Amino acid sequence: MHHLTLTTAPHELLSFMHNEFADEVARGDTYPQESPAGERLSREAFEGYYFAADVMLGLNVYSADVQSYGVDADSVREDVGTVVNVGINVAKGERTWEQCVAGFYYIKPNYPGRSSHICNAGFVVPFPARGHGFARALARSYLHYAPKLGYQASVFNLVYVNNAASIRYAVLPL
Numbered sequence: 001m002h003h004l005t006l007t008t009a010p011h012e013l014l015s016f017m018h019n020e021f022a023d024e025v026a027r028g029d030t031y032p033q034e035s036p037a038g039e040r041l042s043r044e045a046f047e048g049y050y051f052a053a054d055v056m057l058g059l060n061v062y063s064a065d066v067q068s069y070g071v072d073a074d075s076v077r078e079d080v081g082t083v084v085n086v087g088i089n090v091a092k093g094e095r096t097w098e099q100c101v102a103g104f105y106y107i108k109p110n111y112p113g114r115s116s117h118i119c120n121a122g123f124v125v126p127f128p129a130r131g132h133g134f135a136r137a138l139a140r141s142y143l144h145y146a147p148k149l150g151y152q153a154s155v156f157n158l159v160y161v162n163n164a165a166s167i168r169y170a171v172l173p174l
Helices: 011-027 043-050 063-068 073-078 088-092 134-148 164-170
Strands: 002-004 054-059 101-109 118-124
Touching: 002 088, 011 043, 011 101, 011 118, 054 088, 054 134, 101 134, 118 134
Parallel strands: none
Antiparallel strands: 002 054, 054 101, 101 118
């Protein structure tokens, strides 16, 4: 996982993330944002909403690449808390962002003040990455990183009934 900010994320990656999020918003199944008829969600609106706090990016890397970083590939699949200390551009390699982004999510306080220890997250898995288990890996990553960022609880207060993937996870036993 890579912790991103607007200043550390490459410009092309931000463009990719904006386009993925704008497409997700346009589908109307997952996020409450709306755009005027015939318009897409603006880059400024995306950055203001998504980068209001912490953003985590998951890249799909090949087992051989992970092993070249000195990490056992099987341990990475089992432990999303495994730290592979390589930069985002090294992990990306020669691929495009479309080829390697497995998903991304934000973590931010769900409430202000005294209740700011309760967080919320919003996930995006690009269409080419869907159906490969990346959403589950992102969710496990969220459970790992949210407490490390100081959060003590989590709430998901906007899960739409037509968001089949979220509903599937919402009914999983703890």
